[in-house]
Amino acid sequence: MQADVDETDSNTTCPWHYLPAQDVAERLKTEATGLSAAEASQRLTSYGTNTLPLPRLPSFSRLFLRQFISPLIYVLLAAMLVSLIAGKLADASFIGLILLINALIGALQEFHAHRSAQALRKLMVSRARVVRDGETSEIPAEDLVPGDLVLLSSGDRVPADLRLLDAIGLEVDESVLTGESLPVFKRSDILCGPQTPIAERVNACFAGTLVAAGRGSALVTATGMATEMGKLSRTMETAKTVQPPLFQRIERFSKKLTLALLVAVALLAAIELARNTDPLVIFMTAVALAVSAIPEGLPMALTLVLSVGTRRMVKRHVIVRRLVAVESLGSCTVIATDKTGTLTENRLTAREIRFLDGSGVTVDGGRLPTEESPPQHENSRVARVARAAALCNEAELHPLENGDWHSSGDAVDQALLGMAHKVGVDPRRLLDSWPLLDQVHYEPALGFAATLHENSAGAPKLVCVKGALEKLLPMCDTMTSATGNTPLDSALAHITLERLAERGARVLAFADGDWTDNCEFTGNNLRGLNLLGLVGMFDPLRPEAAGAVAECRAAGIHVCMLTGDHPRTAMSIARELKLSDEGDSPVTGGDLVQAQAEGPHSLDALTADTRVYARVSPEQKLIIVQSLQRQGQFVAVTGDGVNDAPALNSAHVGVAMGEQGTEVAKQSADLLLTDDNFASVVAGVEEGRIAYQNIRKVVFFLISTGAAEVVLFVLTTSLGLPLPLTPVQLLWLNLVTNSVQSIGLALEPGEGDEMRKPPRPPGESLFNPVMVRRVLVSGLVMGGLAFACFYTLLARGWDLDAARNIVLLLMVLFENVQVLNSRSESRSIFHQPIFSNPVLLLGTLAAQALHILCLYSPLMQEVLSVSPVSATQWTALLSIALLQLLAMELLLRIGKSDRGTG
Structure with a gap:
């Protein structure tokens, strides 16, 4: 018998993210002390374990027999039969041996490929912290049930789908599920609309995602196959695979x-x-x-x-999991690529420093240099912004003996420390000169963070503030210009913000000033500061991505980008890649929903020439691929996250990132890139065309x-x-x-002009x-x-x-x-x-x-x-x-x- 908990999920008229936290607790029959052990045991019996069941794999004998379903094989079988009737045993034996070897090879490959859904289990965490009977304890994550009170902290993998009760500086990396490159700020006090897409449900967390910063408490709303991860698994099992070109x-x-x-x-x-x-x-x-x-x-x-072709592809950093995928990649007419981790590095970098007079500098978006203390930047305004970014910071950055760097803490703070180092500001030495006295920690509701520092030279104490521009403007009276501090111009500040935002940047404002008050250092009494400038943070493009996209277009291959990111961010990346022109606009998840409601013809018309898709869900990525296939296109899909798995599985050829890709994506794909280099896709296309x-x-x-x-x-x-x-x-x-x-x-060998020819027509x-x-x-x-x-x-x-x-x-x-x-x-x-x-x-x-x-x-x-x-x-x-x-x-x-x- 099932526990009397309302079956409320995202498909009902009253989904969890639409309900106040108190109503969620009432529906789940959960007290402030959590579930009792007896109730949890009863619900575990009712709902089942919090695991994803292994997919039912076809038997090897069935796969072996399937290899004989082909018109060419039928002809050869007929020839073998006729040869036997005519007494030509040598002919019949030779043909039979060829068919046997061919079937064995194909069956072995397919048997390995059908294990894709099992990899989803690897994203389910082994332990979770819960409150039961008023006591906090760690239990196996598979024992979680709807209504359990779960505690989250930085570094945790979310064990089930959750509705937040409390969130303190909570940021969750949902890129494996939604494709969103930046961690999402979570808030428990906001109610989301019934049709709010997964990427925008700020009061919920989802199984398999990662807590990047902060802490919180939440109630389990779905476990196992009922989670968003489980729905993806079900989608993969029911997704219709297409015949290779x-x-x-x-x-x-x-x-x-x-x-x-x-x-x-x-x-x-x-x-x-x-x-x-x-x-x-x-x-x-x-x-x-x-x-x-x-x-x-x-x-x-x-x-x-x-x-x-497989051996040649290995030399060009492409591992082939299904033999026929060698040619499939060469035949593709469309490459539908994920953005985060495929075209970009999935690594936040503070790349743009902009001042309110329109000037600014671009900081190298690459990896940190090996030298410990690079030269100081010649622009003193840049150094001042870097100082504020390094002091008002809770991350750590240390050089290692092998020349690499180790960083920890919030991703934004790590990016700011990297920027400071690249312009010549050593954060560790800086703290020796400006010891930390007090600080105001960043909270999403607060919208900024501030630190107070002692001046070793005996001058007034230094205040450094970072946060949203609208939060810092009331604190500032002046702004930095080329000639020194001048009266603040709020209009210029907003114009500078909009220009950075149009390029898809995540923007932070920085300010500093003297602290002479004797009162307590809090966020409520910051005033008379100087607005230093704005910093734009980006997920940088892979260095080779633009060239690879250009080569694909020269080869007549239509490249389209699918991402869960904001449309503005998506278009910024697309223009940087020269994937789209100035007049182009992205197709959003909402556009796809509307077109799908109007029928397949409307959906196909929408996807026919679209190059950029933004705010798309995992299910919609699959819908896009299937729409392109209906139009007669041979589709290759690249990706690295769980959200890419259904599309990878259903495309004519799926290409996963081998280094940073999730195990799910790897097992769903036909090809793996050993260097996560989008240019290797182009190399694979060339080898496929040669094949x-x-x-x-x-x-x-x-x-x-x-x-x-x-x-x-x-x-x-x-x-x-x-x-x-x-x-x-x-x-x-x-x-x-x-x-x-x-x-x-x-x-x-190739004739040398393979990538200067258009793809062969699919028909x-x-x-x-x-x-x-x-x-x-x-x-x-x-x-x-x-x-x-x-x-x-x-x-x-x-x-x-x-x-x-x-x-x-x-x-x-x-x-x-x-x-x-x-x-x-x-x-x-x-x-x-x-x-x-x-x-x-x-x-x-x-x-x-x-x-x-x-x-x-x-x-x-x-x-x-x-x-x-x-x-x-x-x-x-x-x-x-x-x-x-x-x-x-x-x-x-x-x-x-x-x-x-x-």
Whole structure:
């Protein structure tokens, strides 16, 4: 039986953040002394433990069987079955082995990828401080129940969703949940509207977030799967994953291949039936044609290309968790990136010092220098602001022996100490000259902090104040200018504030002055001070982010930023990145809610060209990704927080930050960046495009040589000639010599222009018009010349086995020439360095050497029905094979001429 606690959450008309704290306590049936042990035990039985259940993983056998759901696999399974019926055990065994290895690799990868939701458990804390029966104690966080009275302090991980009862200087870092880069000030006395988004619920705390400063007490309102973290877990489990771009293209290609094969077989069967040919002969011919047309080695070739791409990506700081993601990243047309921790460093820095006369300085936003005492800044006004920032400060900053720095305390105070050090003010030495006498601690309700310092020189005591400008203006009579202290101009102060705020800065004002009063030092009697200036604090961009965004745009990739930050902050970052123009405006979470209510068409129209999304919730990030996918875009999502996990999981390819990313994000993603460098995404795109090019090269090579065999068979059968090659000889061509050369094509380096081309259209088939033309020309030239050779030899009275021996050697030579033609779709073979891919060169020589070995091996002579050929025959056959090179070069020239004319 469930305890009589109202089931009130954010989905009801009376959510917790909308109720006064007293009403929350009444609804939760919680006294000032907390729950009793007996009541807590009863509620634990009713609500369950405060944990996230492990997702139900599909079994390995199920994943293994799923690997066979593909049109290409269906074709290969049919070919294997036909080979078994025809008694071709060697063919069937080889095809079966390929399918088995391919399925094992895919199943292992998917089994690992399905563990993503389990990582959410790692964000649940192990212990929590609670008040029960009037006593404070630590209990396992999994034993928390709704109604528990929890105590929070700096450094705590919030153990459940909470409604605050009391908050003293409480700041919570919610970036892992909302994407908000700055800690959020929490207040227990403010009531939020029923529809207030998570990022703006200042009277609530959420499971998995971190207390950055202050302390407070709160009541547990949700545990386990009922928390916002739990809702994200449920979203991940129900999120619909999409088929990777490569699989989509392979599926379309397989369907076309199957249709073409059926048409060819039907045509062949009709011709032979019209000639009253024995049905068994027709069946054997159809099997031979199927073996010729089906690229049995394609699945393994795809695995090889993607494996090579994986190794190359590792060298460029990208770890691949799912093999197919290599190509997926290269195919993406949109990159939807998180801001905090991805484009920015997720590190608050005090970067701008602005004075009220319009002047100011920009402080280096990078890491602290290794020298302990940098030179003093030449501007005395800057040094004065830095002095106030360093003295009115509760953080600590210490150099370490290895040259790094250790800092602790409030993030804002840490940023101010860093700024002071960079302009030449040593906070530790400063305190020796100005010992602290008294201070007023910062409180959100107060809006400022102040310190009182002794002057070692015997002059009046020094007051330093920092806080919101509107709080400091009543305290000040003067302001600092280039000529000294002048009368305060409040209008100038507000103009300076607005200019900084427009750029997305968090702004603090600073003031100092003499203290001559003998009364108590409190926040109520500060007056006659001098307003020094304003400091703008930013989460700095990663140094490489702007260049990476520019490179993506040059490559035709639409980059959009998704963040939980304020729209003004988001637009400031976007303009700094040159991601948006001056006239652009962001789409907010509220805009998305309205568009979603109007229907998918309205939502898709809103997301079609948007570059900046602000104040978006985790669920809305997923909605944006799904909207883009509905529009036919191939979407890559980057992120590092829990809030990014559902979108990472549902995108065509998810990219997580490997260094500072949460475990949830890492487990949800297909790719990990080992250096958290957005530029590595661009490097991954380039490697992905190279991988796709190499897949096309392998496909073209296998299909074009298979097409040549089909042309050869169709022509010979149409004229009533015997089969030009035996099934064993076809197997030798397709699975031995072809496979050796495919390895070399899989290792082809990039052509250098991958990032200067737009993405391939999402709807474009792997077998696009360019490849169709090249396959048709190749197949007709090679198949036609091989037929002409076979026909001529038989007409001259050659023995059938001898004629097949010559045709087989000619086809091997054709393959050796064709593999060189396959190295590029747009470049002449004479414009490519022959030694840039030594494996391809060695593979081609090895394929030819294998066949020569067979010509002189008694065993292989018997198996393949081959024999040595004379030097004259070698020369003639090589000359014929080189005609294929001439034909492809001519096609390339014609294609360039057509494009130039167009």
